[in-house]
Amino acid sequence: MLRAIGKRDRDIFEEVWPDKRRIVLKLLRQDTVSQREWQDLFFGVHFVCLWDEKGAAKIYDCLQQDIVEFIVQAQSQVQAQRGEQALLATYIVEWRKFFTQSNYLPLPFRQLEQSPQVKPSSSGSSSSASATVSASGASTSAAAAAAAGSSCSNQAGKSGASTSSATGASTSAAAAAAAASTSASTSSAAAAASGSGSSSTTSTKKNPTEDSPVRKLMLDSWNKHIFHDIKHRLQESAMKIVHAERNGDAYDAQLVVGVRESYVNLSSNAEDKLEIYRENFEMAYLKATAEFYRLKSAEQQQENGVLAYMKYADSKLREEEVRAKRYLEPSSFSILTYTLVKVLIVDHLNSIIAECPALIRDYETERLNLMFRLMDRVLHGVGVEAMMGDLQRHIMSAGLADMLSASEVITQDSEKYVERLLELFNKFSDLVRNAFNDDPRFLTARDIAFKTVVNDTSVFKMELPTSIANRGVKYTAPESKCPELLANYCDMLLRRTPLSKRLISEQIDARLRDVLLVLKYVNNKDVFMRYHKVHLTRRLILGTSADSEKEEDIVEWLREVGMPADYVNRLARMFQDIKVSEDLNTQFRTSISRHDAINIKILNAGAWARCSERVSVSLPIELEDYIPDVEEFYKKKHSGRKLQWYHHMSNGTITFVNNFGRYDLDVTTFQMAVLFAWNQRQHDKISYENLRLATELPDPELRRTLWSLVAFPKIKKQILLMEPSAISSPKDFAENTMFYINQEFAIVKNGKSQRRGKLNLIGRLQLSTERSQQEDNQSIVQLRILRTQEAIIKIMKVRKRMNNAALQGELIDILKNMFLPSKKMIKEQLEWLIEHKYMRRDDDDINMFIYVA
Amino acid sequence: MKVKIKSWTGVATWRWIANDENCGICRMSFESTCPECALPGDDCPLVWGVCSHCFHMHCIVKWLNLQPLNKQCPMCRQSWKFNVH
Numbered sequence: 031m032l033r034a035i036g037k038r039d040r041d042i043f044e045e046v047w048p049d050k051r052r053i054v055l056k057l058l059r060q061d062t063v064s065q066r067e068w069q070d071l072f073f074g075v076h077f078v079c080l081w082d083e084k085g086a087a088k089i090y091d092c093l094q095q096d097i098v099e100f101i102v103q104a105q106s107q108v109q110a111q112r113g114e115q116a117l118l119a120t121y122i123v124e125w126r127k128f129f130t131q132s133n134y135l136p137l138p139f140r141q142l143e144q145s146p147q148v149k150p151s152s153s154g155s156s157s158s159a160s161a162t163v164s165a166s167g168a169s170t171s172a173a174a175a176a177a178a179g180s181s182c183s184n185q186a187g188k189s190g191a192s193t194s195s196a197t198g199a200s201t202s203a204a205a206a207a208a209a210a211s212t213s214a215s216t217s218s219a220a221a222a223a224s225g226s227g228s229s230s231t232t233s234t235k236k237n238p239t240e241d242s243p244v245r246k247l248m249l250d251s252w253n254k255h256i257f258h259d260i261k262h263r264l265q266e267s268a269m270k271i272v273h274a275e276r277n278g279d280a281y282d283a284q285l286v287v288g289v290r291e292s293y294v295n296l297s298s299n300a301e302d303k304l305e306i307y308r309e310n311f312e313m314a315y316l317k318a319t320a321e322f323y324r325l326k327s328a329e330q331q332q333e334n335g336v337l338a339y340m341k342y343a344d345s346k347l348r349e350e351e352v353r354a355k356r357y358l359e360p361s362s363f364s365i366l367t368y369t370l371v372k373v374l375i376v377d378h379l380n381s382i383i384a385e386c387p388a389l390i391r392d393y394e395t396e397r398l399n400l401m402f403r404l405m406d407r408v409l410h411g412v413g414v415e416a417m418m419g420d421l422q423r424h425i426m427s428a429g430l431a432d433m434l435s436a437s438e439v440i441t442q443d444s445e446k447y448v449e450r451l452l453e454l455f456n457k458f459s460d461l462v463r464n465a466f467n468d469d470p471r472f473l474t475a476r477d478i479a480f481k482t483v484v485n486d487t488s489v490f491k492m493e494l495p496t497s498i499a500n501r502g503v504k505y506t507a508p509e510s511k512c513p514e515l516l517a518n519y520c521d522m523l524l525r526r527t528p529l530s531k532r533l534i535s536e537q538i539d540a541r542l543r544d545v546l547l548v549l550k551y552v553n554n555k556d557v558f559m560r561y562h563k564v565h566l567t568r569r570l571i572l573g574t575s576a577d578s579e580k581e582e583d584i585v586e587w588l589r590e591v592g593m594p595a596d597y598v599n600r601l602a603r604m605f606q607d608i609k610v611s612e613d614l615n616t617q618f619r620t621s622i623s624r625h626d627a628i629n630i631k632i633l634n635a636g637a638w639a640r641c642s643e644r645v646s647v648s649l650p651i652e653l654e655d656y657i658p659d660v661e662e663f664y665k666k667k668h669s670g671r672k673l674q675w676y677h678h679m680s681n682g683t684i685t686f687v688n689n690f691g692r693y694d695l696d697v698t699t700f701q702m703a704v705l706f707a708w709n710q711r712q713h714d715k716i717s718y719e720n721l722r723l724a725t726e727l728p729d730p731e732l733r734r735t736l737w738s739l740v741a742f743p744k745i746k747k748q749i750l751l752m753e754p755s756a757i758s759s760p761k762d763f764a765e766n767t768m769f770y771i772n773q774e775f776a777i778v779k780n781g782k783s784q785r786r787g788k789l790n791l792i793g794r795l796q797l798s799t800e801r802s803q804q805e806d807n808q809s810i811v812q813l814r815i816l817r818t819q820e821a822i823i824k825i826m827k828v829r830k831r832m833n834n835a836a837l838q839g840e841l842i843d844i845l846k847n848m849f850l851p852s853k854k855m856i857k858e859q860l861e862w863l864i865e866h867k868y869m870r871r872d873d874d875d876i877n878m879f880i881y882v883a
Numbered sequence: 884m885k886v887k888i889k890s891w892t893g894v895a896t897w898r899w900i901a902n903d904e905n906c907g908i909c910r911m912s913f914e915s916t917c918p919e920c921a922l923p924g925d926d927c928p929l930v931w932g933v934c935s936h937c938f939h940m941h942c943i944v945k946w947l948n949l950q951p952l953n954k955q956c957p958m959c960r961q962s963w964k965f966n967v968h
């Protein structure tokens with residue numbers, strides 16, 4: 031019986047298939063296939079598979095033969111074309127036709143998928159797809175039979191027995207049914223089927239025919255029989271078109287697009303659909319591109335120079351990006367850019383970079399911007415780094431040269447200095463913004479360079495004392511005078527000066543902000559703090575602030591820019607003292623009516639600028655009388671406190687009357703004491719020696735005070751005269767140098783002596799005696815030493831163990847808002863702390879420190 | 884010639900009149916602050932007991948809070964009373 035069935039099987043295939051094969055050939059040729067023929071094909075395939083054990087394999091073999099035959103025909107047609115464009119055009123036409131067929135020809139052959147003989151490698155994905163359909167296998171198989179327009183008596187029983195074959199039937203039948211229903215109006219079933227096939231390609235993600243072995247057979251055959259032979263010709267032709275396009279000749283872009291599509295669609299590899307495209311088309315495209323531009327770029331650079339070349343490279347990069355969108359798959363964009371950058375930029379890197387310094391020097395922002403954009407495309411930022419280096423070097427050298435050329439003016443005039451500095455800073459900031467779009471890397475380069483300029487010591491420097499007595503530490507380091515000048519400039523803005531009077535409030539604010547901006551780059555902010563505090567002390571004591579609100583604003587701003595809190599708190603404290611003193615004054619005046627002329631300023635010793643030394647002075651008798659009253663009053667207000675007078679800071683206004691006129695003079699208490707020596711003997715000449723006895727001032731203070739009365743700068747007539755008159759410095763006063771009142775003294779304005787007037791003889795209020803000024807300079811260094819020690823201990827207390835490099839890093843971080851500790855100083859302080867057993871070195875590692883509690 | 888004072892601004896600082904250099908509790912100088920404070924002066928005042936001993940206010944308050952029963956001066960063991968002048 032088995033033999034009988036086997037014989038019958040062969041018969042069935044041979045009986046049925048020749049008829050169906052005609053339909054297959056029609057489909058391949060895209061001839062009209064009627065609805066009936068289309069349905070017949072479904073039935074035929076189903077029938078053969080069902081009744082012939084080897085039916086599926088037979089159909090598959092036969093189909094393969096037909097497809098190959100068809101492809102060979104197509105190939106001969108394509109190959110017959112001589113011209114390149116014609117070749118491409120024919121190939122694309124043939125391919126498109128074939129590709130369309132590949133979408134719907136597999137439909138009738140779905141059943142072959144279930145056959146183990148023809149099942150290709152992609153079993154995993156198709157089995158899961160069929161499993162979902164098999165649930166409704168029984169019911170749909172009936173529908174499939176009805177749709178196929180066949181009636182088979184055995185079908186119901188058979189389909190129930192084998193679910194797998196029923197599934198195949200159901201899906202193919204469903205597809206056919208769908209085709210039939212949509213093509214109700216159209217006469218050609220094939221056209222409808224292809225329509226539904228193509229629409230499903232676009233609408234659903236997964237083309238139902240995609241996994242089909244028949245489709246794979248079709249594509250593989252095409253690949254093998256036609257594509258393999260002519261792909262080089264195809265690629266070459268396509269690249270020639272691209273080449274022509276690049277040269278600006280006429281071209282047909284659609285041909286290139288068509289070829290690329292054929293490459294993409296040709297792949298039957300489900301895992302990597304772009305495999306064929308990538309290995310052939312993309313590679314050829316990249317190669318052609320690289321070759322084209324290798325020649326062109328050299329040529330362009332030679333002909334037009336580097337600057338024009340940059341423009342060329344930039345425009346070509348953009349042009350190629352647009353072109354790539356037309357001709358390449360998105361996955362190729364990055365590699366194409368990489369190739370282009372390599373050929374257009376990296377290969378010319380050195381010659382482009384060589385232009386950078388000159389462009390920076392000439393502020394060619396547009397070109398620099400172009401160069402920056404080009405360099406920014408280069409991987410690892412080699413080009414950008416080189417440009418940053420150029421920028422940094424330029425700012426440094428240009429900045430220093432500018433400072434040096436103006437050194438004569440700016441070392442004398444802090445206003446000019448700060449303005450010059452800001453001008454430079456704005457210029458370079460503009461450059462970074464316009465040329466480099468404020469790119470953070472370039473901002474950093476600018477900051478580093480600016481730091482160098484600001485902290486440079488070649489134009490002017492401040493000498494810090496060379497030795498610290500109590501620890502025997504030698505310390506010499508010239509430092510930039512910048513922080514001092516910044517503080518001076520601040521003072522000019524905040525004090526009542528010609529400058530601050532000239533400016534409106536907003537301008538002053540803007541300038542103060544500018545100062546803080548520069549201050550950011552200053553290494554040794556402690557110097558600024560010290561000078562700022564000294565200036566503030568003068569302004570508060572003399573009451574010369576232009577605007578007390580601004581004074582307090584800037585304290586807050588200093589806090590905002592990260593000045594140490596204890597420093598800022600002290601400044602705030604100073605304002606508080608002045609306010610408290612004002613209240614105290616009002617109370618004092620109401621309590622004792624005769625002291626209207628007396629003002630007291632009681633300071634908190636810790637907060638104000640250090641005034642280490644008290645200077646004795648014999649006050650005018652009137653003042654001498656006030657002092658006990660003030661002290662008594664204060665004692666009542668605050669028990670347990672004692673006042674300590676700082677007469678070198680005290681000051682007042684005196685009325686000076688002579689034969690010529692009557693003048694109000696602002697003087698220091700020391701000047702007052704000296705002038706009062708003549709009150710009883712107006713016309714006498716008094717020797718230096720006697721003045722010392724009368725005033726009880728220490729020698730240096732007396733010399734300084736006398737000098738301010740005999741040689742006050744910028745006034746025509748001095749209040750005191752001396753004998754001999756040819757003394758040129760306070761050091762030259764001798765014991766018997768005689769001083770006497772200038773009876774002709776007058777305030778001279780516009781060359782005319784005035785009878786009335788007001789004059790300030792205080793000048794710059796001396797906050798400290800000469801000796802303590804030296805101490806002050808040392809105190810900066812002293813304070814730095816203490817701060818460094820403090821910071822080291824602070825760090826070590828937390829870390830317990832730390833190596834040298836890490837410790838230095840943290841140390842600088844802590845101290846950077848005050849000053850930049852030198853390596854030498856850190857080392858010395860570490861040694862000192864080790865010596866005093868605050869910490870020790872690790873026995874095995876000399877660079878490891880251990881905290882000792 | 885005659886010189887007359889029209890007005891005068893006297894500048895002075897103040898310091899504590901204490902009977903000792905250092906605070907007996909924290910051993911810090913009265914010129915500076917107790918260990919918790921940063922700025923000497925009004926922010927970290929001194930106080931006197933009836934026994935005439937003197938401490939940083941912060942120090943003695945802390946000390947007194949630690950004594951559950953007899954609030955004594957840490958120096959002389961007399962019972963502590965603030966001396967209000």
